[in-house]
Amino acid sequence: MSSKLEQLQALLAPVVEALGYQCWGVEFISQGRHSLLRVYIDHADGILIDDCEKVSRQISAVLDVEDPVSGEYTLEVSSPGMDRPLFTxxxxxxxxxxxxxxxxxxxxxxxxxxxxxxxxxxxxxxxxxxxxxxxxxxxxxxxxxxxxxxxx
The missing domain is CATH 2.30.30.100 (SH3 type barrels.)
Known part of the structure; x- marks a missing residue:
């Protein structure tokens, strides 16, 4: 895992877990000047859009304060889904x-x-x-x- 991913995982996992969800994984895809930060969340009861919104708001606030990503990026919060990615x-x-x-x-x-x-x-x-x-x-x-x- 790259140091940027490790840094983002260490920063964001406690935020997700404090809200009662499991931080399934983090992806950071650098696409030139505009990057994508995707955070997968999971829960025993499943994930709804409201869950993603709630986690997204909290993560956005932390990212605004900590500023770990330089340049523009898009934040996505998602369920791992049926074709879930495996990270660990x-x-x-x-x-x-x-x-x-x-x-x-x-x-x-x-x-x-x-x-x-x-x-x-x-x-x-x-x-x-x-x-x-x-x-x-x-x-x-x-x-x-x-x-x-x-x-x-």
């Missing part, structure tokens, strides 16, 4: 058995994209089975990981 080893472990799509920052064994069954974690690696082969992917090399929703 704990989240990967909790969703073992699910179908996942993982993109790496740089190629591993000649590929950056993996889609298969999440088998769990081992130390700092995420285990994903693609067809008949298991890959151990270091968590720090994962750029993006999402659960593939099932519609049974």
């Amino acid at each position: 080893l704990e989240q990967f472990a909790a969703h073992a058995g699910e179908q996942v799509k993982i993109r790496l920052r740089s190629p591993y064994e000649g590929r950056r994209n993996f889609q298969g069954v999440l088998r769990g974690v081992e130390e700092q690696d995420v285990i994903v089975q693609v067809e008949d082969h298991e890959y151990l992917l270091p968590i720090e090399s994962i750029d993006k990981a999402n659960i593939i929703p099932r519609f049974d």
